[in-house]
Amino acid sequence: MAKKSKPPFYVTTPIYYVNDVPHIGHAYTTIIADTLARFMKMNGRDVFFLTGTDEHGQKVEKAATAHGVDPRAWADKVVVRFFDLWKALDCEPDFFIRTTMDIHEKGVQKLFKILLDRGDIYKGEYKGWYCVSDENFLTEDVALDKDGTKTCPDCGRKAQVVSEETYFFRLSAYQQKLLDHYRTHPQFVRPQSRMNEVTSFVRGGLKDLSITRTTVKWGVPVPGDPAHTIYVWFDALHNYVTGIGYDRDPALFEKFWPASVHLIGKDILRFHAVFWPAFLMASRLPLPECVFGHGWWMKDEAKMSKSKGNVLDPYVLIRAMGPDPLRYFLLREVPIGLDGNFSHEGFIHRVNSDLANDLGNLVSRALTMIRNYFQGKIPPPAAENPADAEIRKAFEEMKKWAVAQYDSYALNKALEEIWAFITTVNKYLADNAPWKLHKDPALRPRLARVLYQAAASLRGVAALIAPVMPGSAQKMWEFLGESGSVQDVRFDDLAFAGLDIGHILKEPTPLFPRVDLKAFLAEEPGTSKEQPMDEPKTPSVDQNIITYDEFAKLELRVAHVLEAVKVEGAKKLLKLKIDLGTEQRQIVAGVAETYAPEQLVGKKFIVIVNLKPAVIRGVESQGMLLAAVSGDKSAIPFFEADVPTGAKVK
């Protein structure tokens, strides 16, 4: 059966900043990419899936210095966090590019040189807001303060305008070409709303882009002018070509470039939809088919941010139930282009309802009956009656649509189609009641047919969910007596027939155990100090390192104690009324075993002012004082010198 050969498929994630601690956002992009890669492979295309890390820049350099190692060693150490997470999430990129790799740096330099020779890069003078203490130019998106100056977002100091020699990319020359491209390739930026944003941005005019810095040392040097370092975007974006063999493996590069889709978060849309295609036009390389900007996951209706402390740790969910429910939820709940809201309630609810009840239970009931009625081996079934034919046709129809939805990146729709079919199979069983057929020996061929239809349905479902839930799909596959990997199925060949029920596993274990919401929430770190089940998955590196940015988010101030009283019924707690200069607050402190209330009145110490208020023993605490703790004893560092109440501490 000769088939039209399908074009290769090349999917990328952004390269993640290696200093970042991986969170749900990183996980989301990578899960989408992994699912698309798996799907396209099963849909008969040659696939390349690239992810990686951005390892240059000042922050990496600083973190390394702070730890007394060189930047490369630091990157080697922290990059493992990403390796580990992808493994835990069953994400299997074909290559993991790191911008510190030789193959990348060489490629970037080569491309830089090409553009320099062609005149698309030229030397000029860059004028911008510069933070002296951080030795860093502020990025364009830092807004002006009211007084018309800018403040460094990293250290909070005032920045000043400074100019330096720099290389520019002639972005301005590409405005019309970009607009033409958008017009002729309406799918270049997806979803549509993002395309509108990009178009209107470009219409507004493009300025040439400064792409080198002399202030940053940790990066790729400009060829022939090593005082200059290639700045982040020119460096980072080119990972998409160096990662598949640009200037290194022509066969690979020819095969997969241009990329089918760059998956990105909407925050880096402009770099991918404007700068990147302009770079490529300049170097005469074909443009990617599509830049897909996905949405954010909010946590309980709020944007996740470190300062709010509501960043979602994917390991909490993986530890509790493996990667598949998380993969399913993220892809099923929301179309890729939109923002989603993550709550543990919503997550558990959907997982229980769709995975445990609908699919898991269906697998369980069907397999149990095959085991109990036929010792795991279905004998020749009776001919199909109309209802049987209907379920077969429903499958074929569903397969067609689900594949089409997957193919257009509508992963949630694909899953919707599949789940509608699962409901149909459940209904088919209810209508045909094999447990009743079983009671009449004369109806055995009929019974065989009903269970055959169910098993054939599940076999198809296993294949169709495999891109999203590889582990669970494989389990189902094996439960059904199939050998080999479900990932080797090709959807073009996937038929309702072809079921080979050889050896049903004894006692198929529940695919997706129901999760009790209350028990789950109780185990979630944050509510409990205990780590549920200490997986040997101890982080490979010290994840407790924080950046200066993170530290800067703490607002620490000098507090003056006005009143102190014991909290009723709590032997460790004191209720304090404190003055912060600008306001008065009430805090609860667990220092009563060391300090009597009257010892504290009039004292000055350090309080975290922007901590989320909490109610402790019925008393609201609007902050927290700093104290050394040893057993039941605590020691508050008081100020010796006279400092103004409310003074900032850092």
Next chain:
RNA sequence: GGCGGCGUAGCUCAGUCGGUCAGAGCAUGCGGCUCAUAUCCGCAGUGUCCGGGGUUCAAAUCCCUGCGCCGCCA
């Protein structure tokens, strides 16, 4: 301030060219089955389709306007 988008059942959202479009899933209530992970199947709803005005034989669907929310830009 400029440009763009959105506001539909308790919740999350579908509603292509204006005419069975007032829908789905979840949640809720009732009924059924008992093979199954207290699962599955059936039935039942409720809606000023944000407010107001207009176009039309006909508008959730088009136009204007008010309110609210969001995105991009300045």
